């Protein structure tokens with residue numbers, strides 16, 4: 162009887178420590194932002210609040226997981242460099258290999274959150290849930306969205322049913338695939354949208370799934386951050402009716418290895434731009450046709466004879482995400498045919 166009495170509290174303690182361990186990697190953004198007053202929902206300074214303070218302000222996290230925090234960067238995400246991508250992905254990969262880590266959350270500015278998420282989904286080999294999260298209003302604002310977004314992210318990262326689904330984005334109660342989603346609204350909490358829909362929703366600590374990703378990611382990817390030391394220069398040229406070759410020529414001169422052409426419509430290219438792009442190509446620069454139109458996808462050999470020119474089409478990838486895949490492909494020596502296959506598969 163004495164043994165039973167002492168065993169009960171010990172079992173309770175064991176259950177407590179058996180909660181999933183989720184690591185929150187903080188990189189900055191509005192979720193760590195602070196404004197002058199509660200009325201400032203859009204005017205504030207991003208990347209101010211340290212991760213320990215973010216976590217301490219959300220005691221509800223302890224009901225969901227054992228949460229530990231790490232400050233990786235404290236930056237606004239419009240300034241997220243290739244070096245930042247490499248550093249973050251290597252840290253995520255190392256943590257994912259630790260047996261005592263069950264899931265990873267990355268707090269991030271929303272501006273380039275989807276690009277970083279796509280980079281991680283292509284390069285980190287793990288089945289463990291990785292949830293990217295940000296907010297549209299700083300924690301100091303009325304109806305701040307960061308706290309619930311973060312609780313939802315930790316809850317998703319702690320759940321077994323989120324395993325093997327690639328890198329996820331948990332904002333506004335939605336669970337989206339980082340590959341598919343983009344920041345499409347720049348001043349409302351419904352910032353992230355995907356033309357292919359959300360994967361599910363997270364409500365009061367439970368996940369409700371409706372779809373699963375079909376593209377290659379994480380454990381199914383041929384890229385691995387553990388083998389990547391640097392990324393080649395890949396840049397974007399934005400089209401308009403009166404566009405001139407100046408930007409293409411300057412980028413080639415500055416050492417670009419590939420140019421993502423953010424074309425009009427179905428990735429169409431102005432007549433006066435074809436020759437400058439071919440000249441760039443003659444100097445070894447890979448040409449990728451994408452579109453400045455957010456929805457739909459670029460068709461091969463429509464608008465331009467891609468087979469004849471040996472150009473690549475970015476499928477449904479936005480120019481900035483086409484840049485991510487192209488950097489990784491060129492880093493391992495992919496030719497245009499291989500890069501085109503990758504755009505269909507990832």
Ligand SMILES: NC(=O)CC[C@H](N)C(=O)O
Pocket residue numbers: 189190191192207236237238239269270271272273295296297298
């Ligand atoms: N809502 C946001 O997180 C935007 C803040 C900032 N521009 C960033 O991306 O970090």
